[in-house]
Amino acid sequence: MRSTRTLTAALVCAAVAGAFSLSACAAPEPGLQVETGEGPVLGMQRENGAHFWGAVPYAAAPVGDARWRPPQPAPAREAVLEAFEPGAPCAQPAYGDAETGPVLGAEDCLTLNIHAPADADGAPVMVWIHGGGNYAGAAREYDGAVLAEREGVVVVTINYRLGPFGWFHHPAIRGERPDAPTGQFAVLDMIAALQWVQANIEGFGGDAGRVTIFGESAGGQNIYALVLAEPAQGLFHRAISQSGGLWNMSLAQAVNPSDAEAPGTRASASEFLAAWLIAAGRADDRAAALELLSTMNDGVIAAFMRDLSTEAVLAPYRDQPDLGYDLPSVVLDGVIVSQEGHRAQLASGAYNQVPMMLGGNLNEQKAWMAYDPAYVEFTQAGPVARARDQYAAIDQHYSNWWNASAVDDIADHAVSPVYAYRFDWADAPNEPVDLAFLVGAAHGMEIPFVFGTFAGGFEPLFTPDNRAGRETLSRAMSAYWAEFARSGDPGDGGAGLPQWETWDEGRRKMIFDAGEIALAPAPLTFDTLVDRLLADERLSEEERCMILRHNTMYPEFDLERLAQADCAP
Template sequence: MRRALSAGLLAAAATACSTSTVERTQVIDAVTEYGVVHGHPSDGARAWFAIPYAAAPVDDLRWEPPQHPQAWTGALNADQPGQPCAQPGYEEDGAFKVLGFEDCLTLNVYAPAETADKPLPVMVWIHGGGNYAGSAAEYDGSRLAAAQDVIVVTVNYRLGPFGWFHHEAMTTADDGSARTGQFALLDLIASLEWVEANIGAFGGDADNVTIFGESAGAQNVYALVLAKRAAGLFDKAIAESGGFWNMSLPQARNLTTETPPGTRASANEIIVDLLIQDGRADSRADATALIETMSQDDLLDWMRGLDTESILRPYADQHDLGYDLPSVVQDGVLLPKTDHRAHIASGDYNQVPMLIGSNRNEQKLWQAFDPSFVDWSSGAPDILDRNRYTAVDQHYSNLWTFDAVDDLAPRLDAPVFAYRFDWDEQPSQPVDWPFLMGSSHGLEIPFVFGTFEASGIEDIFNDDNEAGRLTLSDAMMSYWGAFAHTGDPGAGADSGLTDWPSWQTSQSKLIFDTGPLSIERVPDESREQLLDAALGDTRLTDADRCLILHHNSLYPSLDIKRLAEAGCEPAWAGE
């Protein structure tokens, strides 16, 4: 469920939010604690790009908490978005390559074109991408900032093994005490500390900060809500299609053959691959034996000596990386060691108002470009089994909604406002996009940012649906803006929309779709009922049922007993 927005048509949806190419001639100065930053006009707003908020996490700073950046002399000409953080990528012929760089800890700031009379609310965007892919540069905050009188900040943070590595060599301090391997969350906390200290120079109010993110970005929003170290750095939180896909420490660290088993992308599994790849072991057995003989200092020194491509290469062949990558972990250091859902229910979290939601057809993003579901060989999609296609989306998406909203909202003490995004007004000819894609994962992002222009998605966003989607986008931006200003979306920024009731008063969610907005009460269903419905659905293959069960009983520790009872094995069994 934490997979990247990277496949087919909806990959371009992220690009729809990418920084627009505009003439940038006017220089606008902001004075930060590290130096002067030159900004430029950007699509009706002002923007400052690629501002360092932390030092480059390279060499001896790889797998270290973020450090303060060096001050600069003169002025930083912030006219181009920063490079993405290092992540696995592919050439057109399928060959592996590295995208981005490890030196990537920068952020972008967007402000309305005119300076306001008083400091404006701040919205800090945390991008998605499975916590192993994505970039702040893919999202243009210009229109949201201009339309809602807010300051929008988009942040890069370390990804994959550079942002999340939970081996003892990285999580043991010099004095032997435990420390976190969640370097990406430390990056996000550092970015919020930068906002607290510097956003006033851009017209922002450091005492009115909303964090918001989508998919893995929303997972990280939930993690920051839990992290005591982030207390006081934000005042509100928005989570779009997120969830508590958080692992136990053994699952993030152990081999798949240990008890309890780790995932295929656990720290020790990756180290096994790296030892073989580096020629230090000839086989898995040799590598696991060598790990036992290496001191933590030796292992860390060896891994710091590997280049970026070598470290990322073992991840390139992970076909289920979005599920298997250990990112947010119950480590007992940065985050509670107890189950995070139970911890939220105890009230021991950063209690701020929250706006949370999901999309009706989350799963269709991946199904549409999966050859086991759709044959694109003729250039047009041929859905192999429409009943199976519908069933797989139904069960995955219902469980996603349960994790993102229905199970979480009742546990929150602070005000929470829930939604579901249902827009599927795509053309049905010559491709039946409403059936193929529907309201899939990530499709709400262009509506929130107000940016639909991008090459490759004209088939979905066209003249026929322009009026309705622009009206819906205006409404969503208005609600998001009102929430950022006050902590209550109410009837939107101009008070002219449907009044959005809190979960506490209604146990319902607002449905975003073309036409009048509606309120829908949430059905009383449990996780067990949803899993039982999937296991009993005759439209699914046995492999479908087992994979749904595997993916939805993976966190915080794989439910081996439940899998066995259903006649299933872990997805990596026999590999």
């Protein structure tokens, strides 16, 4: 039974799709009050008719003594929570943002936002987990109003702890929970959010028995973590991973120094602790810090960590802006994810066996290359690829590997139904700047099509000339996504679109392009990809080794394969 929702008039205002904000609007006239387990929340109506509640706490603030501990229930409140704006981001490096200082957001951030159709009553629920390398991003960057109202689904977007706050695997922290020794606090946050949805979403018009989790990039990786996590059992019923990637690491990579016999990454727990000890004046250099660390017991280490300021915890990122992609996030810890690895776990059936929709983009890597001066020259007319053949080759080898590992390999091992796709849209303008080539179907490009809001940083690609085609493609994609949320089978999207078959019916993917939506075979294997990479004369030996090294580092550095290719680790 739905909680009381008064449908009195609410002041409507335009929101900027993507990183949307309601604060610039005139003061809303409240009229959408819902009772939750913690107390009443008051929402508002969006300009397209969708209902919205923002910054609703799903767990207590993970600050002070609660830092690096599992999330606890949100405190009860008697006062009505005016939920008119999306929640602020979780603490992350701001990279010199003059308005926020070195830190964007705060550690007190475990909130979610709800977008519901005006007539929601038992609607499917879609819980979005944002991307950002698991060290950046925020739920507020995604506007679910169009998807909710267009497809009749309740869209929930959640924040979760990021960077070293959400993922820290040192034994000093893991050992505090002998019953569940994990450093994957972000995954525990997501589980807490899903528990909140199960307990409360009916009041917002949602069906707790039809919950779909979906996410992109690091969010897609986290979808896989939830699929594999035994503690998440029963909290969701379908899963969609968009460009997810399986950057799962071993515990050694997550904990050890980078020069250990079993090397850790540059962002391992030991490397962060060494940096913190140096910054605190406890050691003069890395070697001294690691030596000191070896003499400290777990209790002393944990106390030292919890005494650090938010800025101090994030400080290592300022010196190494690319550190995020070495962050040990979803780690094979034997608690959240089996130490045997995802292939064995999926093949055994020892996971949350729900229908899955998995996909990637044709040009994943171009999202980074298009802004990299190593590959692009920024002329007066605009960016131009320095060497088109090299540019295309690097994108091809990274992007094909991404799709093979994040989609094909998962689909080959899973025992539950899998629907696979590839997003190929590249109808961006090719003059005065050739964005169709430079960007193409880059990482993240499918998000505006799924949400139906063509903004969020991609605006130069969306022109009047491609509007009709992209809007048609967007409606098709959101229809498939919503039909999957309704039934667990995207079928024909409920709209007479091409029938989407499961992976095991022919190892085929649904291809989403401007001119056509159709199933196509996916023949590439890892061995084929390696052979093609090592034989590609468009690249130097150094470039081939760089790509091979990056593509084979998870869940542990593949020293044997690198040696066979005469590549250094």
